[in-house]
Amino acid sequence: MAMGKDGKERNLILAIDTSAGTTAAVFDGETMASFISYEDRFGHAENIGFAIKRALDEAGIRAADLTMVAVGRGPAPYTGLRVGIAAGVSLAVALGIPAVGVITLIAVARKHPQGKVLVVADAKRKEIFVAGFDAGQQVIPPSVSTSEQLVDFADFQQVDGTCDASLIGHYTTWALAAGMDLSDTSALYLRSPDVSPSKGKRVSG
Amino acid sequence: MEIKKLSQHDLVAVMEIEADLFGAEAWLETSMKSEINGDFTHYFGVFQEGLVGYAGLSSVPNTFVSDIQTIAIAKSHQAQGLGRALAESLVAKARALGSEAVFLEVRADNEPAIALYEKLGFTQIDIRKKYYQPSGVDALVMRLEVHQPIVLGVESSCDETGIGIVKGNRLLANALHSSMDEHAKFGGVVPEVAARAHLEAMQPTIERALKEAQLSMTDIDAIAVANGPGLAGALMVGIGAAKALAIANDKPIYAVNHLVGHVGADVLESGSVTLPTIALLVSGGHTSLLLVRDLLDDVELLGETIDDAAGEAFDKVARVLGLPYPGGPEIDKLAETGDPKAIRFPRGLSLPKDMVKHRFDFSFSGLKTAVARHVEKAEDQQLPLSKPDVAASFREAAVDVLLTKAINACERYEVKRLLLGGGVVANARLRQQAKLRCEVAGIDLRIPRFSLCTDNGAMIASLGAQLVMAGREPSSLGFGAESTLEVTKVQSH
Numbered sequence: 001m002a003m004g005k006d007g008k009e010r011n012l013i014l015a016i017d018t019s020a021g022t023t024a025a026v027f028d029g030e031t032m033a034s035f036i037s038y039e040d041r042f043g044h045a046e047n048i049g050f051a052i053k054r055a056l057d058e059a060g061i062r063a064a065d066l067t068m069v070a071v072g073r074g075p076a077p078y079t080g081l082r083v084g085i086a087a088g089v090s091l092a093v094a095l096g097i098p099a100v101g102v103i104t105l106i107a108v109a110r111k112h113p114q115g116k117v118l119v120v121a122d123a124k125r126k127e128i129f130v131a132g133f134d135a136g137q138q139v140i141p142p143s144v145s146t147s148e149q150l151v152d153f154a155d156f157q158q159v160d161g162t163c164d165a166s167l168i169g170h171y172t173t174w175a176l177a178a179g180m181d182l183s184d185t186s187a188l189y190l191r192s193p194d195v196s197p198s199k200g201k202r203v204s205g
Numbered sequence: 206m207e208i209k210k211l212s213q214h215d216l217v218a219v220m221e222i223e224a225d226l227f228g229a230e231a232w233l234e235t236s237m238k239s240e241i242n243g244d245f246t247h248y249f250g251v252f253q254e255g256l257v258g259y260a261g262l263s264s265v266p267n268t269f270v271s272d273i274q275t276i277a278i279a280k281s282h283q284a285q286g287l288g289r290a291l292a293e294s295l296v297a298k299a300r301a302l303g304s305e306a307v308f309l310e311v312r313a314d315n316e317p318a319i320a321l322y323e324k325l326g327f328t329q330i331d332i333r334k335k336y337y338q339p340s341g342v343d344a345l346v347m348r349l350e351v352h353q354p355i356v357l358g359v360e361s362s363c364d365e366t367g368i369g370i371v372k373g374n375r376l377l378a379n380a381l382h383s384s385m386d387e388h389a390k391f392g393g394v395v396p397e398v399a400a401r402a403h404l405e406a407m408q409p410t411i412e413r414a415l416k417e418a419q420l421s422m423t424d425i426d427a428i429a430v431a432n433g434p435g436l437a438g439a440l441m442v443g444i445g446a447a448k449a450l451a452i453a454n455d456k457p458i459y460a461v462n463h464l465v466g467h468v469g470a471d472v473l474e475s476g477s478v479t480l481p482t483i484a485l486l487v488s489g490g491h492t493s494l495l496l497v498r499d500l501l502d503d504v505e506l507l508g509e510t511i512d513d514a515a516g517e518a519f520d521k522v523a524r525v526l527g528l529p530y531p532g533g534p535e536i537d538k539l540a541e542t543g544d545p546k547a548i549r550f551p552r553g554l555s556l557p558k559d560m561v562k563h564r565f566d567f568s569f570s571g572l573k574t575a576v577a578r579h580v581e582k583a584e585d586q587q588l589p590l591s592k593p594d595v596a597a598s599f600r601e602a603a604v605d606v607l608l609t610k611a612i613n614a615c616e617r618y619e620v621k622r623l624l625l626g627g628g629v630v631a632n633a634r635l636r637q638q639a640k641l642r643c644e645v646a647g648i649d650l651r652i653p654r655f656s657l658c659t660d661n662g663a664m665i666a667s668l669g670a671q672l673v674m675a676g677r678e679p680s681s682l683g684f685g686a687e688s689t690l691e692v693t694k695v696q697s698h
């Protein structure tokens with residue numbers, strides 16, 4: 001634990017999310033001390049270093065002061081998502097601190113504690129990721145769907161599932177206080193790699 | 206004042222000063238000549254309208270130490286700081302050679318010299334009684350510690366997650382996780398499968414490398430990462446990890462070229478940079494012929510494959526023969542009992558007309574098709590088919606064209622050194638033929654151990670260390686993955 005100026009222990013969490021753009025935030029306990037966002041949805045590898053560095057700088061701390069790293073696990077387009085997880089996990093290894101993971105659709109649902117909501121996020125390839133909640137309780141687990149299938153969820157209010165590091169950080173502090181296990185930092189893959197074994201073709205006619 | 210490397214032409218001037226200064230204890234001219242011309246010695250002269258002093262260093266590769274052999278200043282030019290300038294040149298040279306310590310012996314009665322060495326940071330570690338003869342004066346043995354940069358390298362361009370750690374030219378750790386088995390059922394590397402495997406392997410591989418080197422992250426001076434060429438989604442995992450490792454302890458980061466990294470592997474094998482060289486890099490993703498005059502500033506692409514990589518051809522031919530992935534080892538095994546001359550398969554881009562535009566390029570797609578036709582024809586007409594003969598003849602054609610072009614490049618560019626790199630170097634026939642043909646052509650053949658030939662993190666760390674040792678600026682935090690990065694771009698900023 002890092003010590004504050006008053007000598008009290010501080011929980012300094014770096015939250016990272018690359019499920020949409022590239023975002024990073026520092027949480028001092030439950031308070032967000034900084035938030036950095038790069039909106040480019042194809043620039044994760046380029047922006048991840050700047051996002052982390054600036055989030056630390058704006059919070060006025062050094063990486064070595066951190067006590068935990070929290071990463072968004074998706075579901076989200078995997079190429080960008082992996083950049084944030086790889087960075088978060090590696091930062092935690094380098095500092096010898098724990099890393100935790102948060103499913104992005106669940107982090108977004110925290111903003112909507114009332115009624116029945118369907119959190120919807122872009123999955124590319126004309127597909128969407130969805131998860132359903134009723135009064136904050138998950139009733140439909142994160143899954144792959146299409147916009148045509150949304151009629152099946154007519155009694156749910158649809159909400160934008162775009163996530164960022166501030167939502168990941170807020171969810172982390174809340175969930176850990178509630179005693180939840182966030183130790184899984186793996187990417188949440190809802191699709192298999194898009195490939196089938198090749199049979200080999202004849203070359204002569 | 207000018208300090209420059211001595212050549213044989215300076216020998217007479219050197220011997221004049223040597224005799225004047227040391228009289229009966231002076232070195233013989235023959236000894237001095239072999240010192241100046243030696244492979245592992247480095248002599249410098251200080252010139253002021255002619256030679257007025259000289260100094261020499263000896264450094265045997267892979268020992269990681271240098272010895273100062275002599276520093277001599279003509280009587281007429283002493284006490285002007287020339288000795289110090291030469292000593293500093295030698296220490297700088299030792300540092301550039303990757304030495305971790307510099308040793309010297311000095312006469313116990315030479316107080317000005319001892320004071321100079323102490324100023325440069327040397328400390329006395331021993332005394333040799335009556336070392337100088339015939340005078341019988343003692344020698345003090347002094348040592349200077351030289352810190353070589355400890356660099357952690359991250360490799361994730363294809364299906365190997367590699368974390369390597371080097372100290373200057375010295376290999377400390379080379380941890381690897383391969384996802385090859387996961388690609389086997391698809392018959393080739395699947396980018397998404399590779400990228401997923403990198404993410405899972407990253408943390409345990411970092412931890413294994415640190416443990417192997419017996420270091421912690423705070424001991425690391427710099428991070429290096431391959432940012433291309435390779436599979437973009439795979440490269441990005443390594444880049445994300447590497448940037449975070451750099452930020453964690455506020456260390457510089459160097460984005461380096463994966464292909465040039467293969468040449469950096471040789472530095473770890475031999476403990477020194479040995480250039481110029483022709484480099485033949487053959488793997489499942491690349492078939493490239495490089496001319497490397499300088500590891501950091503002068504890498505030229507002489508040629509590359511215009512279709513399939515050589516390793517890919519092995520995989521495809523293996524599939525035609527009903528063998529599993531990866532095809533290289535399987536074909537190697539089958540070929541052992543086959544006749545390499547049984548079938549004359551084509552050598553791609555080897556006709557006289559190809560020499561204009563494609564002299565050093567490769568093509569394996571025609572070879573693969575020829576093998577498939579041969580097999581299909583035999584099956585269709587129910588002719589006898591010797592798979593060992595097909596495997597041996599295919600392997601012979603592939604190896605022949607690779608080595609013919611590589612050796613031609615050595616001759617064309619008058620570089621009598623050939624370095625092999627990449628996973629296809631595991632091929633027994635390639636290694637065997639390379640040895641044979643290089644011996645005949647008088648070419649110095651270099652093949653790093655296999656764990657340094659395949660994709661690995663140590664070679665990336667090695668290239669990063671060369672950049673640090675040369676005082677290059679680190680890359681910014683903003684570089685991305687460049688799947689088609691050109692070999693001329695050794696470092697991305």
